[in-house]
Amino acid sequence: VSRCGMIYMEPGTLGWEPLLQSWINTLPNSIIDQNKTVIKQMFLRFCEPLLYLIRKGGVKELSATSDSNLVRSTMNLFDCFMDDFYDTKYVTALPDLDSRAQLEGVFFFSCIWSLGGTLDTSGRDKFNLLFRGLMEKEFPIALKQQFNFPFDIPPPHKTYIFTLPGQGSVYDFRFIKEGKGRWKPWSDELSSAPAIPRDIPVNQIIVTTIETIRNMEVMMYLLTHKKPVLFIGPTGTGKSSYITSLLLHRMSKELYTPLFINFSAQTSAKQTQDIIMGKLDRRRKDELEFHPPPPPPEKEGKVWSKSLQRRVAQWGVFGPPLGKQCVVFVDDVNMPMKEEYGAQPPIELLRQWLDHWQWYDLKDVSPLTLIDIQLVCAKGPTSQGGNVITPRFLRHFNTLCIDEFNDAVMISIFSKIMLWHLDTRGFSKEFDPCIEEIVLATLDIYKLSLANLLPTPAKSHYFFNLRDFARVIQGVLLSVPEAMEDLQSMKRLWVHEVLRVYYDRLVDDNDRNWLFDTLHNVCRDKLHEDMNELFSRLITTSSKIGEEELRQLIYCDFANPKADSRNYIEVLDLEHLRNVCEGYLNEFNNMTKKPMNLICHRALVPLVSYPQAAPQSWIVGWGRRLGTTVVDQARHSYLRVEISKQYGMTEWHEDIKSVLRKASSSDQHGVFLFTDSQV
Template identity: 50%
Template structure:
């Protein structure tokens, strides 16, 4: 206890329940005590085992998270999904039994995309098995050690009605309470993955995607995949409900590209005004404040924001790049934290308070390490963390095959070249994976760092060719060899490594 009467409590001893109890009191007024009782049961049954498994079950997170932040993220997603319950007239028309099923499904969806989304690819596969086991039967005393749990998880009091389909992982489905007319009438292809009444595969949104326009620049191409569809839907849901979002993933997975594409082309431009900031090791707090303030209007004395009727979305890329100062803080991050904590910062000339309204924050960063610093948990607690993992071979092949097909048709190559596309993409993938496996960075070879951008550079180099410079498929293959040597081989510094590639 301090001298001024404040009692300090460790977050671990406080737990997530006080935050949850406060949140229960601000749920839509239409939800009755029975609905709240179901929500409490779901939280009590799922949260502790899932967080314990995340911490002790051998799962690896892309960025460190705190328990209360994960639960807060889950509640943020539920806030977005509970939007439909605010209208009392509409709520009265719903079937009572259906509402309970919807709450179950919404909770599971929010659980998957808050607590279940922070891990890497292997961790997600483990979490998928774990969550399905809890939903179906619970975990007994014999099994709890295998999952790193201290307590067993009892079976559900009664079987859940919004059960996830078994065919694919939990990350392949989105929860649907009601289908719009357009979605209900949408034709599903014969080879489409099956969902059920409440869960629809994300892949449905990939059908009928328009081809890449011929006049697009290479660095503006975004090939729609399962990851882009999921990510854009979640981003849209959180941004439109004024929730802060943090996107974490390795270099070259398209974090910035997806966010910029969403802010510039997919969100409502009449409402959302984006501000883009790239952090580097040299970024200072005053630079950050000046960039943001230069884009804002003065609403009234001491209050700034976007033009009336608009909302400002600040996108900060490479959030964890600023250098750590002597006291262990990152000044630009601390400035943003002050804005999120208190809704204001101060004029550096006369120290007057500057209030900030109608603004929200999206950040992207790579996992800490290799020049990137760990960001303080006091700042990260404000965000819903979305993890983006490296793509698997199937997704990489799909992306670069579509880009090569775009190149062949845009430059009017003849049909012979279409046979070369799978060879070039597969060969590039093999070289890329071999470089990752055998050419590892050491103190003497610190520049041996390969990522998806290197794969992209090879394909980009080939896409500069035209029918005059590549009259036949053999010429395109020679071009491919040149690009591989340029991107991978020229980085190597001794003959032994060069033999690996050659």
């Protein structure tokens, strides 16, 4: 090293122009020099003011990016439209004017969904305003003063042939490469979206919106052209569901093999490498002659030499079955814990793969080359927790962001789900008015909780997101026509679900009183009901429905053990419900070697009555006995961890295998039960 001169270039000093010139040299040879000049001039004219807006224009990115990464992302998306330009017949039949018009349209679309793809909702409004100004022949003086640009924006050398339509936002249109090209509203795709299947489980419903359509289409462009994608959005916006649905249902099963990985704080680099290598096959030498490894980034456009192929074959080349691409989806990619020096080993392993297309065998440290693999990741915004990912890893990705849904989108999504439920369950038209009322009431509770129930050190669990909104609606979806006499019955069920989702999380009397006052106001304004009249049967001494009265409001699906179907109904006789719970407890004690001596008191019954299934549940303050009672009443099988002095990792793995075998070998749901003391 002492004899090696090191030259370090600051990214700000180097700029992104060298990347642009290098990329233009890789464009298809069928694009004439005149059109390459047009492309370069468009990059220079658009990127500088748009990057200035992103860095100094008062807009917010959901994920931090660098200028070179955003410009490179624009080039990646531009490349996705170049397939036809490698076809000599297509280029020969295309007039020069149409060719330039298509290239301009491709640039506009790529620029919008790369430079503008990481902004939040308010930032996109400013981006739309500036982008429309840049498409004009003379940049408006008013916009230059509004954004306070310290530089001049030159006019284009030629007037743009086919710009975006004037109405709406630039984010509202997609570019179709036909003739001179045309701009098609994303909303046209919404009208042809399939309806919700009648037999789909509630937790698997994906309601199609304009936001999901355009994000999924852009992601399809990138994935089908082997470009890494990072999808960012707040909790509850459906990032994982959208990507999973895309990989399983929209991408060809003959060409693509998905691999799903969930990162956590304890994920290690070894676990990550073992999971990926476990899904790959060793390639033979004869396969490498036809499918050589991809060149490293600095050698794009070049071909591996025969000698290099032979040397790589000696190391070992791994990939999916021949003729397929393996798409690795890493969820919560920012979760791994940082080590002593600030690095995240699983992410550094993935970065090494993206940088060099290889990593090393864990036994003999021999290089392992990976081919026909691409990466898609998802994470939440840094503001919602999680670690900051190194820019050396992020530079490889095209970043797409989905912001918090606005009120109109949430109303549309949950109204469609409510309508689907009433239709598939066979409710009469009398219940149709409750769709809008319940959705608007839930939206009010959700927004008011975000504003008033704020987390503090003593209330660190006061975090509310769209999943809480969805849980209230899911509780209402447990209703059936046989148990709902009228609209008032449905509204009483809604109040119960709000209590289970929000009230059960509150630890302060002032917060509980606030929630009851809010429920009174929301019922009056949105449900058009007086809570005192709606729950008149619960009023005893007080003239107003409050905490004491609503503690008697319980819904469950096991109040009648002899019934053929377990309907979710309101419990009118609490003493009868307590006797039913004691009956289940006695039945359990007669079957187990470790009976539980529990008293089914008033506070216990509501907790064991709530039936909403979730992948994980955390019961605070009651220990293992309550959890066992809940599992038994739900008729689930369970495995309880028994800790001893000899209990170690081997026993832990065997317990996990046992519960997985039980869950997969029958239709009965399984529960893995352990307490904090065992952890």
